Amino acid sequence: xxxxxxxxxxxxxxxxxxxxxxxxxxxxxxxxxxxxxxxxxxxxxxxxxxxxxxxxxxxxxxxxxxxxxxxxxxxxxxxxxxxxxxxxxxxxxxxxxxxxxxxxxxxxxxxxxxxxxxxxxxxxxxxxxxxxxxxxxxxxxxxxxxxxxxxxxxxxxxxxxxxxxxxxxxxxxxxxxxxxxxxxxxxxxxxxxxxxxxxxxxxxxxxxxxxxxxxxxxxxxxxxxxxxxxxxxxxxxxxxxxxxxxxxxxxxxxxxxxxxxxxxxxxxxxxxxxxxxxxxxxxxxxxxxxxxxxxxxxxxxxxxxxxxxxxxxxxxxxxxxxxxxxxxxxxxxxxxxxxxxxxxxxxxxxxxx
Amino acid sequence: xxxxxxxxxxxxxxxxxxxxxxxxxxxxxxxxxxxxxxxxxxxxxxxxxxxxxxxxxxxxxxxxxxxxxxxxxxxxxxxxxxxxxxxxxxxxxxxxxxxxxxxxxxxxxxxxxxxxxxxxxxxxxxxxxxxxxxxxxxxxxxxxxxxxxxxxxxxxxxxxxxxxxxxxxxxxxxxxxxxxxxxxxxxxxxxxxxxxxxxxxxxxxxxxxxxxxxxxxxxxxxxxxxxxxxxxxxxxxxxxxxxxxxxxxxxxxxxxxx
Numbered sequence: 081x082x083x084x085x086x087x088x089x090x091x092x093x094x095x096x097x098x099x100x101x102x103x104x105x106x107x108x109x110x111x112x113x114x115x116x117x118x119x120x121x122x123x124x125x126x127x128x129x130x131x132x133x134x135x136x137x138x139x140x141x142x143x144x145x146x147x148x149x150x151x152x153x154x155x156x157x158x159x160x161x162x163x164x165x166x167x168x169x170x171x172x173x174x175x176x177x178x179x180x181x182x183x184x185x186x187x188x189x190x191x192x193x194x195x196x197x198x199x200x201x202x203x204x205x206x207x208x209x210x211x212x213x214x215x216x217x218x219x220x221x222x223x224x225x226x227x228x229x230x231x232x233x234x235x236x237x238x239x240x241x242x243x244x245x246x247x248x249x250x251x252x253x254x255x256x257x258x259x260x261x262x263x264x265x266x267x268x269x270x271x272x273x274x275x276x277x278x279x280x281x282x283x284x285x286x287x288x289x290x291x292x293x294x295x296x297x298x299x300x301x302x303x304x305x306x307x308x309x310x311x312x313x314x315x316x317x318x319x320x321x322x323x324x325x326x327x328x329x330x331x332x333x334x335x336x337x338x339x340x341x342x343x344x345x346x347x348x349x350x351x352x353x354x355x356x357x358x359x360x361x362x363x364x365x366x367x368x369x370x371x372x373x374x375x376x377x378x379x380x381x382x383x384x385x386x387x388x389x390x391x392x393x394x395x396x397x398x399x400x401x402x403x404x405x406x407x408x409x410x411x412x413x414x415x416x417x418x419x420x421x422x423x424x425x426x427x428x429x430x431x432x433x
Numbered sequence: 434x435x436x437x438x439x440x441x442x443x444x445x446x447x448x449x450x451x452x453x454x455x456x457x458x459x460x461x462x463x464x465x466x467x468x469x470x471x472x473x474x475x476x477x478x479x480x481x482x483x484x485x486x487x488x489x490x491x492x493x494x495x496x497x498x499x500x501x502x503x504x505x506x507x508x509x510x511x512x513x514x515x516x517x518x519x520x521x522x523x524x525x526x527x528x529x530x531x532x533x534x535x536x537x538x539x540x541x542x543x544x545x546x547x548x549x550x551x552x553x554x555x556x557x558x559x560x561x562x563x564x565x566x567x568x569x570x571x572x573x574x575x576x577x578x579x580x581x582x583x584x585x586x587x588x589x590x591x592x593x594x595x596x597x598x599x600x601x602x603x604x605x606x607x608x609x610x611x612x613x614x615x616x617x618x619x620x621x622x623x624x625x626x627x628x629x630x631x632x633x634x635x636x637x638x639x640x641x642x643x644x645x646x647x648x649x650x651x652x653x654x655x656x657x658x659x660x661x662x663x664x665x666x667x668x669x670x671x672x673x674x675x676x677x678x679x680x681x682x683x684x685x686x687x688x689x690x691x
Binding site: 336 | 435436452453456457490491492493494508511512515679680
């Protein structure tokens with residue numbers, strides 16, 4: 081039994097996650113050439129091969145138990161590699177790996193408690209940016225007297241920022257007793273996060289996201305007759321992309337030129353996102369498992385303070401260490417898990433092809 | 434504190450504008466402005482322009498220093514200056530930098546933005562103004578934006594030099610062989626005297642505006658464009674077209690020598 085390689089692979093396959101069962105052996109073997117690029121895989125492979133060579137030892141009653149232990153250890157490590165490294169190796173490199181991210185945080189239901197949570201989430205993401213060596217820049221935020229933020233827009237510049245943060249899009253729910261609550265009742269509030277790929281002007285041209293002929297640009301008129309002495313700070317602009325109906329209004333900057341630049345940047349980001357979603361949908365069009373909820377109204381994660389628990393509803397991952405997510409590096413676990421999940425589902429798609 | 438400030442600003446500015454402007458004041462205060470937030474609010478409530486309170490106004494990608502009594506750069510001006518840079522761009526030649534004269538330069542925002550937008554070593558700009566305060570401020574801006582003279586001999590750069598001078602003086606001599614002119618809106622008389630002065634100056638100084646390549650860009654007030662076109666056609670024999678501002682008003686007369 082032990083000398084049959086294909087039986088061994090089958091054995092490994094049983095250990096794969098359910099969604100990868102039925103992985104054709106052919107594909108596995110075909111991708112063996114990739115081992116050259118992955119040192120851990122190569123090492124395990126070499127060990128495996130050398131163990132195979134000493135299979136004869138298994139017939140020796142004295143050495144048999146030692147060899148069997150070695151054997152099962154190797155099977156374990158190969159299985160681990162198949163589970164964790166394979167998707168990353170097999171899935172084609174992300175087309176969006178180089179993109180920076182533009183994140184918008186908005187308080188949802190729950191009044192000032194929701195705004196407080198938006199403030200805390202902003203800090204959480206800024207900490208993640210620091211750990212990930214992205215350059216974070218809060219480009220707009222509206223602070224409230226009562227504390228917290230009504231909304232905020234943050235740029236995260238750096239390699240992989242979009243790929244890591246894109247799965248943060250959706251509604252985040254917080255359950256806790258607000259500081260102001262006398263009776264100790266737990267409130268549920270929400271904050272909405274939207275993450276878009278941040279498109280630089282040069283990228284926007286390269287991607288051919290829009291043509292100026294399709295753009296309607298409106299500028300808000302300053303009050304009064306105008307003239308040199310009038311203090312004009314009404315610099316708001318509105319950009320509409322006619323074919324898609326996407327409209328971006330911008331007023332946070334002090335000059336019209338700056339508002340226009342920012343509005344075009346946001347427009348490019350939205351169009352880029354729409355393009356990525358379209359591409360994803362086209363790939364999945366023929367599959368029963370349609371796009372894994374790209375709907376922004378879906379609750380994606382719950383932060384339960386009373387239970388010190390953070391649960392991501394999409395992958396069913398719960399971490400019982402809320403403070404590490406909010407104030408430490410716990411968020412990275414979610415980011416990594418969601419990324420892995422994305423890679424696995426891409427792999428699944430590939431196998432269905 | 435914030436709430437008290439906003440409560441004072443809202444009656445004067447309206448809620449939306451008050452929130453925006455207060456946000457900018459707070460940002461300036463955080464960035465280390467010498468003016469305390471409380472004083473900013475009081476001055477704004479007393480109708481001082483926000484730009485004077487904050488001390489700067491963004492103009493294109495530049496941050497221009499502003500100070501009373503020198504006029505604050507306007508969005509219309511920003512708009513046509515960017516368009517003018519695009520008009521000039523194909524004609525540029527680093528071997529023969531373009532000479533620019535800005536008449537009534539104020540903060541120096543127009544020549545400075547041209548210096549910023551166009552490739553290094555292609556623009557040599559001068560600005561004249563009758564106001565010593567304007568010339569001083571324009572000098573400060575030239576130095577802040579890093580376009581002060583002298584031009585470097587080793588690495589090409591654009592430069593801007595403000596001079597206190599008036600176009601009305603008979604002995605006005607162009608500081609350099611100049612091919613491009615800009616003038617801005619007049620603020621006195623019937624609003625057209627200033628354009629007549631410039632037209633007369635061009636008439637008595639033949640060749641000042643280079644034939645074919647020379648461009649005269651004039652920002653005009655609401656409803657003045659047609660009259661200004663007539664003035665330059667009749668006095669200085671210049672052909673012209675009109676550019677609209679972002680609000681579709683006839684804002685800039687672009688004239689060329691035949």
